Amino acid sequence: MTAVTDDVRTQLLAAAYQCVADRGLGRTTVADVARAAGVARATVYRHFPGGREELLAATVAWEEVRFLVALRDAVAGSADLVTLLMRGLRFARAAVDGHEVLQKVLATEPDRLLPLFSVSDHQVRSLVAGFLLGHLTERPLGDAVDPLWAADELARLVMSYITSPGQWRYDDDAELEFLVRELLLGSLGVVGAPASGAARR
Amino acid sequence: MMSRVSVTVGDGRNASAVRAVDHALVEAFAVCVRRFGVQRTSLDDVARVAGVSRATVYRAFPGGKDALVDALVAHERGQLVADVTEAVTAAAGLEDRLVAGIVAVGRWFVEHDVVGTTIEHEPELMLPYLAFGGLDRVLAPAAELVADLLGDDLGPTHRLGVADWLCRLVLSHLLAPSAFVDLADPESVRRFVRIFILPALERLSARSAHPLAKEPA
Numbered sequence: 254m255t256a257v258t259d260d261v262r263t264q265l266l267a268a269a270y271q272c273v274a275d276r277g278l279g280r281t282t283v284a285d286v287a288r289a290a291g292v293a294r295a296t297v298y299r300h301f302p303g304g305r306e307e308l309l310a311a312t313v314a315w316e317e318v319r320f321l322v323a324l325r326d327a328v329a330g331s332a333d334l335v336t337l338l339m340r341g342l343r344f345a346r347a348a349v350d351g352h353e354v355l356q357k358v359l360a361t362e363p364d365r366l367l368p369l370f371s372v373s374d375h376q377v378r379s380l381v382a383g384f385l386l387g388h389l390t391e392r393p394l395g396d397a398v399d400p401l402w403a404a405d406e407l408a409r410l411v412m413s414y415i416t417s418p419g420q421w422r423y424d425d426d427a428e429l430e431f432l433v434r435e436l437l438l439g440s441l442g443v444v445g446a447p448a449s450g451a452a453r454r
Numbered sequence: 455m456m457s458r459v460s461v462t463v464g465d466g467r468n469a470s471a472v473r474a475v476d477h478a479l480v481e482a483f484a485v486c487v488r489r490f491g492v493q494r495t496s497l498d499d500v501a502r503v504a505g506v507s508r509a510t511v512y513r514a515f516p517g518g519k520d521a522l523v524d525a526l527v528a529h530e531r532g533q534l535v536a537d538v539t540e541a542v543t544a545a546a547g548l549e550d551r552l553v554a555g556i557v558a559v560g561r562w563f564v565e566h567d568v569v570g571t572t573i574e575h576e577p578e579l580m581l582p583y584l585a586f587g588g589l590d591r592v593l594a595p596a597a598e599l600v601a602d603l604l605g606d607d608l609g610p611t612h613r614l615g616v617a618d619w620l621c622r623l624v625l626s627h628l629l630a631p632s633a634f635v636d637l638a639d640p641e642s643v644r645r646f647v648r649i650f651i652l653p654a655l656e657r658l659s660a661r662s663a664h665p666l667a668k669e670p671a
Binding site: 359363364365367370371374375395397398399402403405406409410413414416418420428431432435436439441442 | 577578579581582584585586587588589590593611612614615616618619622623626630632634648649650651653654655658
């Protein structure tokens with residue numbers, strides 16, 4: 254009997270991800286994943302008692318975390334929070350646009366995919382907020398600003414712009430800097446000098 | 455989504471009578487959606503709740519349930535736009551206008567529970583409009599409304615982008631409430647506005663419009 258372990262769990266998630274890549278969410282079954290991972294179906298159910306739905310939600314969350322790890326690596330060594338966020342948004346936008354499995358599932362089965370994102374939304378936001386909290390508290394935030402709240406608001410915005418870019422051109426330094434300095438950080442008192450050429454109207 | 459509520463052109467009397475029937479049917483559809491959800495609501499259910507024949511429903515909405523959905527969305531959205539516009543234009547000063555507008559959204563979401571219950575019970579119907587490319591399509595008209603209502607207070611450049619940022623903040627809290635802010639509570643919203651919105655807008659107002667600054671496409 255295959256024991257319940259982290260290694261097996263990861264193996265199952267990787268197998269599930271591959272099944273989704275090959276045949277989509279709708280046609281990925283527990284049996285498919287078990288076969289791909291070389292384990293019995295019972296093993297899958299032991300790790301994911303909620304069955305197919307739990308497995309698929311966990312697979313989405315697993316890939317999200319892998320994405321966040323890559324994002325963290327991409328911004329490592331940034332000199333300041335503005336640079337970190339600019340690099341992060343640019344990297345993340347390119348990664349989302351270039352993510353073949355995500356784009357395929359969004360194009361063919363968005364109604365199956367998006368509810369799965371919601372399952373882990375809160376935890377993923379906590380991860381992002383936790384990461385940003387460390388960088389936010391390097392500078393004085395302004396008296397009224399609760400750092401935990403600030404990190405949560407910033408995480409919300411970051412996740413929003415990563416997934417839904419709007420009209421911004423992320424490869425245009427001036428636009429990206431405006432977005433980061435004025436909108437993401439404008440209320441957080443993090444940014445040093447005010448915008449150049451400021452003139453009172 | 456464009457409303458496909460049909461208004462038959464005829465003499466004024468007929469046109470307004472047709473609109474009244476359409477409105478009653480949309481209301482009946484809303485009642486059904488609240489009870490059973492969109493997918494399990496049939497046109498028979500709508501007819502029964504409205505007290506009309508199924509033929510009447512089909513005549514008013516030849517596009518069937520899809521057309522009813524479009525009409526309900528247009529109706530709900532129209533209500534939201536009206537509530538927000540009324541609240542913002544009745545208030546004076548940027549802080550009060552922001553608070554009034556955001557509370558109007560928060561209260562609308564609580565009171566117009568068709569949207570809330572659909573998100574909760576049939577997320578697969580709503581989420582394509584609230585994530586990834588779908589979100590951008592919802593944000594665009596919302597940002598235009600906010601840009602119209604707040605105008606110069608959004609700063610001299612990237613006005614639609616600033617309005618879009620405000621909409622993202624509010625929408626994020628609607629869909630994933632936090633412990634930090636209750637969008638339906640004026641005092642909570644006022645704290646939120648003072649800490650997370652006004653300082654950014656004040657910085658933007660202090661900028662001069664750079665002659666080479668480009669508006670986003």
